[in-house]
Amino acid sequence: MSAVIQNLVNQPYKHGFVTxxxxxxxxxxxxxxxxxxxxxxxxxxEWLLQFRLSAFRHWLTMTEPTWPNVRYPKIDFxxxxxxxxxxxxxxxxxxxxxxxxxxxxxxxxxxxxxxxxALAGVAVDVIFDSVSVxxxxxxxxxxxGVIFCSFSEAVKDxxxxxxxxxxxxxxxxxxxxAALNSAVFTDGSFCFIPKGVRCPxxxxxxxxxxxxxxxxxxxxxxxxxxxxxxxxxxxxxxxKFDTNQLHAAVVELVALDNAEIKYSxxxxxxxxxxxxxxxxxxxxxxxxxxxxxxxxxxWTQVETGSAITWKYPSCVLQGDNSVGEFxxxxxxxxxxxxxxxxxxxxxGRNTRSKIISKGISAGVSNNSYRGLVKIGAKAEGxxxxxxxxxxxxxxxxxxxxFPYIQVNNSTAKVEHEASTSKIGEDQLFYxxxxxxxxxxxxxxxxxxxxxDVFVQLPMEFAVEATKLLGLKLEGSVG
Amino acid sequence: MIRPNAxxxxxxxxxxxxxxxxxxxxxxxxxxxxxxxxxxxxxNGSGKSTFAKVLAGHPAYExxxxxxxxxxxxxxxxxxxxxxxxxxxxxxxxxVEVPGVSNSSFLRLAYNTIQSARALEELDPxxxxxxxxxxxxSLEMDPAFLExxxxxxxxxxxxxxxxxLQMSLLAPRLAILDETDSGLDIDALRVVARGVxxxxxxxxxxxxxxxxxxxxxxIEPDYVHVMEGGRIIKTGDKSLALxxxxxxxxWVATESxxxxxx
Numbered sequence: 001m002s003a004v005i006q007n008l009v010n011q012p013y014k015h016g017f018v019t020x021x022x023x024x025x026x027x028x029x030x031x032x033x034x035x036x037x038x039x040x041x042x043x044x045x046e047w048l049l050q051f052r053l054s055a056f057r058h059w060l061t062m063t064e065p066t067w068p069n070v071r072y073p074k075i076d077f078x079x080x081x082x083x084x085x086x087x088x089x090x091x092x093x094x095x096x097x098x099x100x101x102x103x104x105x106x107x108x109x110x111x112x113x114x115x116x117x118a119l120a121g122v123a124v125d126v127i128f129d130s131v132s133v134x135x136x137x138x139x140x141x142x143x144x145g146v147i148f149c150s151f152s153e154a155v156k157d158x159x160x161x162x163x164x165x166x167x168x169x170x171x172x173x174x175x176x177x178a179a180l181n182s183a184v185f186t187d188g189s190f191c192f193i194p195k196g197v198r199c200p201x202x203x204x205x206x207x208x209x210x211x212x213x214x215x216x217x218x219x220x221x222x223x224x225x226x227x228x229x230x231x232x233x234x235x236x237x238x239x240k241f242d243t244n245q246l247h248a249a250v251v252e253l254v255a256l257d258n259a260e261i262k263y264s265x266x267x268x269x270x271x272x273x274x275x276x277x278x279x280x281x282x283x284x285x286x287x288x289x290x291x292x293x294x295x296x297x298x299w300t301q302v303e304t305g306s307a308i309t310w311k312y313p314s315c316v317l318q319g320d321n322s323v324g325e326f327x328x329x330x331x332x333x334x335x336x337x338x339x340x341x342x343x344x345x346x347x348g349r350n351t352r353s354k355i356i357s358k359g360i361s362a363g364v365s366n367n368s369y370r371g372l373v374k375i376g377a378k379a380e381g382x383x384x385x386x387x388x389x390x391x392x393x394x395x396x397x398x399x400x401x402f403p404y405i406q407v408n409n410s411t412a413k414v415e416h417e418a419s420t421s422k423i424g425e426d427q428l429f430y431x432x433x434x435x436x437x438x439x440x441x442x443x444x445x446x447x448x449x450x451x452d453v454f455v456q457l458p459m460e461f462a463v464e465a466t467k468l469l470g471l472k473l474e475g476s477v478g
Numbered sequence: 479m480i481r482p483n484a485x486x487x488x489x490x491x492x493x494x495x496x497x498x499x500x501x502x503x504x505x506x507x508x509x510x511x512x513x514x515x516x517x518x519x520x521x522n523g524s525g526k527s528t529f530a531k532v533l534a535g536h537p538a539y540e541x542x543x544x545x546x547x548x549x550x551x552x553x554x555x556x557x558x559x560x561x562x563x564x565x566x567x568x569x570x571x572x573x574v575e576v577p578g579v580s581n582s583s584f585l586r587l588a589y590n591t592i593q594s595a596r597a598l599e600e601l602d603p604x605x606x607x608x609x610x611x612x613x614x615x616s617l618e619m620d621p622a623f624l625e626x627x628x629x630x631x632x633x634x635x636x637x638x639x640x641x642x643l644q645m646s647l648l649a650p651r652l653a654i655l656d657e658t659d660s661g662l663d664i665d666a667l668r669v670v671a672r673g674v675x676x677x678x679x680x681x682x683x684x685x686x687x688x689x690x691x692x693x694x695x696x697i698e699p700d701y702v703h704v705m706e707g708g709r710i711i712k713t714g715d716k717s718l719a720l721x722x723x724x725x726x727x728x729w730v731a732t733e734s735x736x737x738x739x740x
Contacts, residue, residue, distance in 0.1 A: 419577075425537060427574050429536055429574075430570065432535070433534050433535075433558055433561075433562050433568045434588035434592075434648065435559050435592045435595060436559060436591055440587065440591075444579055445578065448577070448578030448580070448583075451578065
């Protein structure tokens with residue numbers, strides 16, 4: 001491939017810096033003692049400790065999945081520190097009390113939290129390493145009856161809700177990394193929208209990995225009761241490190257009758273350098289349960305970071321007439337590897353699902369779509385439409401599509417479309433012969449390619465995501 | 479029109495170029511004055527399309543020798559996009575498909591890029607929409623093409639009309655049309671030719687690369703050149719095209735070899 005394209009896609013990671021905040025880090029290694037220590041440090045109730053321990057015992061019997069189309073050296077789970085929290089300090093009542101160093105970190109990321117919160121009407125539950133240090137807009141949300149807080153706070157303040165729903169979508173023994181997360185998760189977000197409430201603002205969490213070599217095990221639980229509606233935004237970016245960092249989050253969504261949850265992610269974790277050194281291992285389990293009739297869960301993800309991505313945001317369509325959607329843009333460059341997609345499990349009658357996946361591969365990266373559409377025996381009239389498109393930039397990268405379709409009901413209708421295209425010299429020359437330089441050409445082609453997904457993003461996020469793709473693919477053109 | 483006193487727009491001297499290890503152009507000499515229409519004809523593989531692409535700066539070809547002056551400037555030192563901004567337009571033999579990019583946004587970006595290079599006013603999407611629809615009317619193009627992806631799923635004729643539409647938007651100083659007639663039925667050919675004739679001003683140089691004479695029934699050339707083996711081996715007026723149509727290309731090559739031997 002031409003040097004021009006190589007230059008275009010070789011933009012260094014712009015968020016590489018380390019914030020100097022003292023962290024309280026537990027010694028490396030994992031055993032029941034470490035789990036008891038984490039639970040004790042967080043002052044957790046006995047049932048939660050038992051939840052962790054049962055998950056850990058299950059995890060010990062499991063082996064790492066080897067079926068994903070990714071390659072990496074074996075992870076030594078005993079060389080990871082399983083807990084890291086900024087030193088305990090007084091509870092904060094306003095943004096002014098937040099550590100200025102932390103605020104500066106957000107400034108560098110281009111996400112001035114307070115300004116963003118005020119201007120965009122977004123409540124930001126700030127996750128810094130594993131413990132929440134500030135929550136904004138909570139009061140306004142509380143007036144509407146919405147609970148939006150850190151997971152630890154939820155355990156203290158709303159234990160009955162957490163206990164009822166935790167593990168109800170992703171059981172502790174669901175898979176290797178979900179079991180690990182269930183054993184050692186440190187914090188995350190909790191969101192509860194009561195019956196009939198439409199959440200008055202979009203909820204947003206910025207995740208950030210900060211302490212070197214501290215594994216990150218976030219836990220997110222979102223529950224929308226009957227007729228409730230919420231749109232949740234998750235944005236990620238991490239500082240630059242040489243050693244790999246493991247991230248194994250679990251996100252559970254529960255939608256009761258007529259409820260609607262929209263979950264959007266823009267992920268830009270450190271992907272490693274252009275030689276493939278360093279970068280985040282992103283092994284995430286995200287699943288939504290459309291438990292009630294007419295409920296709807298919609299996942300939108302823009303995955304641009306991480307050295308390795310292993311992630312399948314899924315929908316279990318249990319309620320009759322429930323709807324699951326998955327919109328994805330996954331971009332890999334240099335040595336990045338992604339194996340990502342979704343699972344749509346149709347259980348109820350007349351359930352519908354839609355999958356739109358756009359994979360972009362550049363450099364020597366490898367990008368796989370893996371998706372399962374399963375129609376259960378009782379899912380009369382179930383329907384699915386899947387579209388998986390791949391775009392290759394250059395000739396040394398790879399794109400793969402692994403669709404799995406299992407239909408156990410003859411009234412179901414399942415459609416799958418796939419395409420592969422390539423940004424080649426001829427396309428760039430065509431643009432050039434009309435006066436359009438390579439950088440603008442690539443950006444226009446990519447924006448056109450991802451449009452079907454980006455229209456699903458909340459507006460501010462769409463702008464951010466467009467910039468991010470630009471950042472990843474534009475660069476110094478000769 | 480032949481304009482011996484007009485300024486020289488394009489001067490090609492001894493142009494030699496290769497792709498990978500194959501030398502395709504073997505010393506081309508070629509001059510275009512403002513307002514002139516030149517037809518370059520020749521059998522398949524003679525190097526006509528390569529010549530067009532090299533002038534536009536296709537990166538797959540390497541110029542080994544010779545020079546190209548465009549309005550006195552060294553064209554070979556410019557990138558393809560700089561050549562386009564300087565006023566060189568290539569109408570593609572096989573216009574490239576760009577799925578996902580709407581034709582209207584592509585056309586507008588191209589138009590505004592060229593306008594900005596000329597320090598002229600750029601158009602916002604609404605203004606551009608009016609402007610481009612007017613242009614499409616004269617080419618008898620359905621406005622529905624604006625909403626479709628660039629060239630994706632267009633028929634051969636539709637692609638060629640889209641090329642001429644771009645030529646009309648970008649108003650080049652020098653237009654090189656590579657096999658614009660191929661893939662067109664007779665009605666489409668007439669529409670496209672009428673469009674080109676309308677666009678051709680006394681300031682514009684026009685180079686038609688074509689395999690067949692029929693395009694030249696509609697766009698009258700001032701000069702007809704025959705290419706063979708990477709060289710221009712014969713130059714004449716429009717009657718040469720008719721002779722080629724009647725007798726084929728072989729006799730020109732034979733005659734040229736005879737001359738070389740003499």
